Amino acid sequence: MKIKNLLPAFAIAAVVLFTGCSNDDDVVKNLSPTAIVSDPADNEIGVARNKVVSVNFSEEMDPSSINASTFLVKKAGVAIEGNVSYSGTTAKFISSTAFAAETLYTMTITTGAKNLEGTALANNMERSFTTNTNVAGLAVVDLGAAGNYVVLAKTAINNNPTSAITGKMGLSPAATSYITGLSLTDFTGYATSAQVTGQLFAADMASPTPINLTTAVQNMITAYNNAAGRLSPDFLELGTGNIGGKTLSAGLYKWTNTVTIPTDVTISGTADDVWIFQISGDLTMSAAVNITLEGGAKASNIFWQVAGEATFGTTSHFEGIILSMTGITFQTGASFNGRALAQTAVILDGNTVVQPQ
Structure with missing residues (x-):
């Protein structure tokens, strides 16, 4: 009889024990996630001014909860502008401009x-870090013989008069007949135009022009691939492709789609700084928009690698070396300080084009 009376007690204890384990499992499941590693580390000094700030979590997070409201970087207590992204267990913050020194x-x-x-x-x-003096440097893109030309194209150079172009122009493998709107005067191995302060070259001109142009075009393609192949961008998907109104510090920028410039942009840095912009889609600049250089920044150190078409609106002003896999089009009255290097055609329409110093 005593044994029979004990059985219900054991059964009740077993139920309680089982239930307790279930509740413990729920507690484990509901443990709060943690941010376990940050880069820069807490109190790190000498941090690069174009550093991508990242945080790793203890588990996968809800991507919609990782945003500009939940991941903030502040200077003197004020949140700075930047782009927040999340993948796997890692959140990243990319500042819209370089951190202050x-x-x-x-x-x-x-x-x-x-x-x-x-x-x-x-x-x-919360973590803190202190920046260093300078932005980490980039090596310039070596243009090789392509750097001898202010305009270099493979299929055509078409101009709607009247443009004012300073520097050499080259076309290969297409022939001289694919240079239009420049009223050429032919000489041995080159041509001239009243609209060009410099000589024009095409693949069907006398030696050594054909081989020189072949080398220049090969170097142009190598330079494009070099710019496109640079790794570890400092700024990823900045402005989700809209960079209007921004001040761009030196560094490597990457976008996986089209980039637009609807309002004025400033490129700020020293004469030794380098900018490389990797653009997987088109580059489109609106009419009457200007790019301005400040602090000594040089157009010869600014490289725009564009997989799609590069189009510059009427009366706009652009700065830098354009390395385009597709076409480059300057609309009416646009001005340009740099080099237009296209693996197809360059289209001009009453433009001012000047090679960089």
């Missing part, structure tokens, strides 16, 4: 960040 910044992940089950961080995560 020798300045203390704080990065914060707020409790608005949640895991896939909707569980938020228990507390805000």
Whole structure:
């Protein structure tokens, strides 16, 4: 009889024990995620001014909860503008402009960040870092013999008069007949035009022009591939492709789609700084928009690698070396300080084009 009376007690204990384990499992499942590693590390000094700030979480997070409201970088307590992205277990913040030199910044992940089950961080995560003096340097893109030309194309150079072009122009493998609107005067191995301060060359002209142009075009393609192949961008998908109104510091920029310039842009840096813009789609600049250089920045150190078409609106002004896999079009009255190097055609329409110093 005593044994029979004990059985219900054991059964009740077993049920309680089982139920307790189930609740413990729920507790484990509901543990708050944590931000476990940051780059830069907490209190790190000498951080590059174009540093991509990143945080790794203890588990996969809800991507919609990782945004500009939950991942902030602040200077003197004020949040700075930047682009926030998330993949795997890593969140990244890319500042819209270079960090100030020798300045203390704080990065914060707020409790608005949640895991896939909707569980938020228990507390805000905060880390601090201090920048160094200079932006990490990039090597220039070697243009080789392509750097001898202000305009170099493979299929055509078409001009709607009257343009004013300073520098040599080259076309290969297409022949002289594919240079239109420039009223050429032919000489041995080159031509001239009243619209060009410099000589014009095409693949069907006398030796050594054909081999020189072949080398220049090969070097142009090599330069394009070099610019496109640079790794570890400092700025990724800046402005989601709209860079109007921004001040662009030195560094490597990458976009996986089209880039637009609807309003004025400033490129700011020293004469030794280098900019490389990797654009997987088109580059489109609106009418009457200007790119301005400041701080000593040089057009010869600015490289725009464009997989699609590069189009510059009427009366706009552009700066830098354009390396285009497709066409380059300057609309009526646009001006340009740089080099237009296209693997197809360059189209001109009453433009001012000047080779960079």
